[in-house]
Amino acid sequence: MTDHQDTKINRLSGIAVSSGIIIGKARLVDRSREKIIYEYLIQDGQVNREVERFKEALNTTKEQILSVKNRMPDQIKKHAFILDTHLMIMNDSMITDSTINTILEEKINAEWALKKSIQKVRQLFEQADYDYVRDRINDVVNIGERILRNLAGKEQESLSEIGERVIIVAHDLSPADTSEMNIGKVMGFITDVGGRTSHTAIMAQALELPAVVGLKSVTKQVQDGTLLIVDGYTGEVIIGPDDDMIIAYQEKELQHERYRSSIIQLGHLPAETVDGHRLSIKANIEFSEEVVSAKDHGAEGVGLYRTEFLYLRSRDIPSEEELFEDYRQVAEIFCPSPVTIRTLDLGGDKFSSDLDLSREMNPALGLRAIRFCLREPKIFKSQLRAILRASTYGQVQLMFPMISGLQEILDAKKILKEVMNDLDHENVSYDRDIKIGIMIEIPSAVIVADILAKHVDFFSIGTNDLIQYALAIDRVNEHLAYMYQPYHPAILRMIRQVIKAAKDVGIKVALCGEMAGDPFCTAILLGLGIDELSMNAVSIPLVKKIIRSISMKEAMSDLKDIFQFETAKEVREFIIEKMEPLIPDEIEKDFYLKTSAKNSILIKN
């Protein structure tokens, strides 16, 4: 790769998803996209060396694929054949013999020859009058890229080996990538794709690291070591800034820090409106280490403990004991405040890795969460046992994700009952009255919320997925980020309907999506009668401050207006006018205006 330094200052604008300003060096995490591969003619004497180099790269690739195969967690072992097929493709004469022959005959370097072979296969596949075959081009390209990377002598990227503190620049990051990272060395993230609820965003918020996504082609404009300013409030990224800019941004960050430390003290006051209506404000956490930050920011418990991290952190499925220890810790720290543990939400995009084992066209609609757990009862039971065992150490609640109808609740409860019986037989104690709730995040669950409400102890509305499913948008497609509209009348009506269904039978209803932590949404949710908001810890102080400065009466009367509006745009304009004066800090205001409260009139990319 060339070391040419671009002196031109370049400003990019993306979607700010996690606040803060960072100034640092770029570390490109490039999964082979658009890599420069040198192509050159070789001398007669170099031919053998070139062939050897190619064979070595094949060997390395083979070892890598075998090692990935060996590290596969048990529950996806059945997909191992994909890797076997990849190996077979790699060894195919159309790749191996063809490349070697091209090197010999055309006297070109191995990279070039390999690219030609791949190109040939691609052409043949593209001509095929059969979608299935055309779709296999990706497998061939994937394998080809792997060999190319090994030819170039480039180490397969592993994020665990980062040295100095850097800003991670990537096309996209999977949770597997982030869970492998040495987080202490990461200042923040910027990516080409993604939206407000992409996993990069969620991880960055959980880690309290600034992040900007949806920058389109930042990976092509930045090289390892390029100096960057990343503004996680506005979504601005400056490539190669000058000294004045650096100073200006340092000041901006300092000023915001002062504001943060002033508001953080408010976090420990109750979220009570001026007319005495009290809301419960809890934290969403991704891993147990976050409990400290959650408590610091004034969380009254954990409203959503996403439990995927332990499963992603290691290659193997974590043991029941490991899970139990983790859950017990969180339960104990927050005791007597409740901790809602959501069962495994794996599958879909969370499982995607370099080799894309799932091969699902629509991972978000695929085999994941409760569907996955019901199909893999062994994995599910081990987690349920860990949760139940932890329940005697605090106030633990159990929550099932991705419920689409009653049957899944019944099936999940049946398995839970079996686990309880087992524990009884083993004389292991657990909280027999453990509260069982569900995520409301699939539109069908909204429609039958009245039915579901009779079978559970609480609801938690997961607006990230609900908005995505209801408005039929792909959460990682940055071209659709503008469609992610919490203020869409359909979404507001859905939330209203769920709350009503819950109230009718007297169960509690929480909301744990991004909307919960968006200060512009606070009054609407309050007025709609939500019992609990669960959000990223950093959002808690401001949301509490807003609740403490408004009245339930006013929030309810505003709702009448809000439900008259027919478009998200009208709702949004109304809300901004109402809420803006309540948000004291310009940076914070900017951040929410440009991100979650954003709608079609403010397309950012």
Next chain:
Amino acid sequence: MELIKNLKIVNELGLHARAAARVVELTGQYRSKLFFKKGDHEVDGSSILSILTLACPRGSEIQARIVGEDAEELMEKLGELFQKRFDEIK
């Protein structure tokens, strides 16, 4: 020895990658050479990519040609593999 036989793809997914992989695996165990022909396009039966280029959805018919000393046994095993739908799990 040269043997020629027409084979029909009866499995749901057609002659997909996994099925082709099974064929390549099988061929690798014999000394004979296997060729597949569909229309006037003939390919090497020991190359998964070549087999895929034949593009055979369910119901298509291809001609297998085997040349070599153990052609008979390979043809028999190949026929079985096609018949049991490449062990496809549905």
